[in-house]
Amino acid sequence: MSTTAKIDSNEFRTKYGPWALIVGASHGLGEAFPRQLAALGMNCILVARSAEKLQALQGQLESEFGIEVLSLTQDLSLPGATERMVEAVGSREIGLLVYNAGSPPYAKHFLKGDMADWSGLVVKNAQTLMETCFHFGGEMVERGRGGVVLVGSHAAFGGTKKLSVYTATKAFGANLGESLWAEWSDKGVDVINLLIANTDTPTLRAHMAEHGLEVTPEMNIPIPEHIVRVGLAQLPNGPSFVFPDDEHPQEGKPTRGQHRRDYVIESTRITATFVGDD
Numbered sequence: 108m109s110t111t112a113k114i115d116s117n118e119f120r121t122k123y124g125p126w127a128l129i130v131g132a133s134h135g136l137g138e139a140f141p142r143q144l145a146a147l148g149m150n151c152i153l154v155a156r157s158a159e160k161l162q163a164l165q166g167q168l169e170s171e172f173g174i175e176v177l178s179l180t181q182d183l184s185l186p187g188a189t190e191r192m193v194e195a196v197g198s199r200e201i202g203l204l205v206y207n208a209g210s211p212p213y214a215k216h217f218l219k220g221d222m223a224d225w226s227g228l229v230v231k232n233a234q235t236l237m238e239t240c241f242h243f244g245g246e247m248v249e250r251g252r253g254g255v256v257l258v259g260s261h262a263a264f265g266g267t268k269k270l271s272v273y274t275a276t277k278a279f280g281a282n283l284g285e286s287l288w289a290e291w292s293d294k295g296v297d298v299i300n301l302l303i304a305n306t307d308t309p310t311l312r313a314h315m316a317e318h319g320l321e322v323t324p325e326m327n328i329p330i331p332e333h334i335v336r337v338g339l340a341q342l343p344n345g346p347s348f349v350f351p352d353d354e355h356p357q358e359g360k361p362t363r364g365q366h367r368r369d370y371v372i373e374s375t376r377i378t379a380t381f382v383g384d385d
């Protein structure tokens with residue numbers, strides 16, 4: 108599919124409806140996802156920490172798009188977050204899970220950070236992410252349809268000074284997503300990691316401000332609306348879409364996303380020799 112292809116809203120809802128659960132849904136990419144999903148006619152469940160922002164966004168989505176919206180104020184870095192989401196969702200059928208929350212609390216040397224903050228980041232980006240995939244992805248596999256979008260980062264590619272625990276957790280998310288793609292793509296459930304670079308969100312701006320820096324036009328940083336538009340269109344083309352490489356592939360030069368796809372397919376084939384191909 109072309110990276111700019113327009114999504115057919117009927118097809119999208121049939122495959123991924125009726126409800127989308129957007130985990131990390133109040134600002135930045137977390138506002139762009141529900142807006143674009145609501146425009147496709149999807150009902151949305153919004154999860155984040157800031158109750159006021161969630162209420163405001165819920166009101167706008169309901170009146171602008173006439174969809175149903177449910178908000179849940181929840182800190183994902185606390186154990187038990189998944190149980191609270193499952194309880195709030197109740198009997199609503201989640202056809203699309205978007206796990207978007209993921210930025211670190213700050214960019215600092217490992218030893219200058221706080222162990223409670225690092226542990227919270229591990230819970231948010233690994234434990235809660237894994238649990239939501241298990242629960243809601245499991246239901247999708249049973250139904251034989253659905254989609255999972257994991258918002259990842261180039262941080263998954265390797266270690267980086269001042270981003271130690273963040274890079275480690277993003278590698279966890281990317282590998283989990285790719286493995287789930289290998290397990291679920293023949294079961295009607297699409298999985299995609301969106302491995303993005305710097306994007307102009309309030310969190311990026313806040314982190315830069317802490318270091319006396321700001322976003323300038325020369326940086327040419329993409330906006331959340333663009334990432335979300337391309338990312339949703341790529342949902343059937345997992346396991347990983349790397350921005351901006353995969354948006355502009357060059358003839359005869361495999362992109363990073365294509366390399367990762369080839370790796371998952373080959374690694375799955377080799378591993379089957381030792382553990383079976385079921």
Ligand SMILES: NC(=O)c1ccc[n+]([C@@H]2O[C@H](COP(=O)([O-])OP(=O)(O)OC[C@H]3O[C@@H](n4cnc5c(N)ncnc54)[C@H](OP(=O)(O)O)[C@@H]3O)[C@@H](O)[C@H]2O)c1
Binds near residue numbers: 183
């Ligand atoms: N922005 C970038 O430059 C960039 C670059 C590469 C990858 N990414 C990835 O893109 C995703 C979104 O990033 P972002 O810059 O928009 O920032 P973010 O700080 O991860 O925020 C995204 C959403 O998640 C919510 N959230 C964050 N921590 C939460 C927590 N502990 N519990 C509940 N909700 C929480 C935020 O709302 P509340 O604050 O209201 O809770 C917000 O709605 C992340 O996965 C990030 O790793 C971003």
